[in-house]
Amino acid sequence: MGVLGGVAARVAGGATVEFRPSGSSMVPLIRSRQSVVVAPVDASLLTVGDIVLARVAGTVHLHLVSALDPARRRVQISNNRGRVNGWTSHDRVFGICVSVDGVPRPGASGRTR
Structure with a gap:
């Protein structure tokens, strides 16, 4: 389990977690190694543009909500550079x-939550 997987497990357990993710996929919203705080979420309240910690196709991402499908209770996740994760x-x-x-x-x- 990677760093984000460990953070996801803690947040799923109800903890609010502060950490420093690395990477450039969310620049300029989040720069590599900036401190972020992630709290448990009520996913039914999400809006496009929210930054979420989510598992997509087996990988945990700290990325944007780019589309919503409330009828099927799902969200589309993308980075801030135009790549859709799914x-x-x-x-x-x-x-x-x-x-x-x-x-x-x-x-x-x-x-x-």
Whole structure:
């Protein structure tokens, strides 16, 4: 299990977790090694543009919600560079990013569990 998998397990268990993800797929929203806080989420309240910790096709990502399918209880996950990771069910969306480097993400706190 990688770093994000471990964080996902903790968030799925109800913890709010602060960590420093690496990579450039979410620049400029999240830069590599910036501090992010992820809290458990009520996936039915998500909106396009939310940053979530979710498992898509076996891989955990900290990426954007790019589309919603409420009837099938699923969301589409994409990075911030135009790559679509795919669709995943609400039960595989573990948390929502509530802050980046101490700056709250707009509306995110209202979607936590």
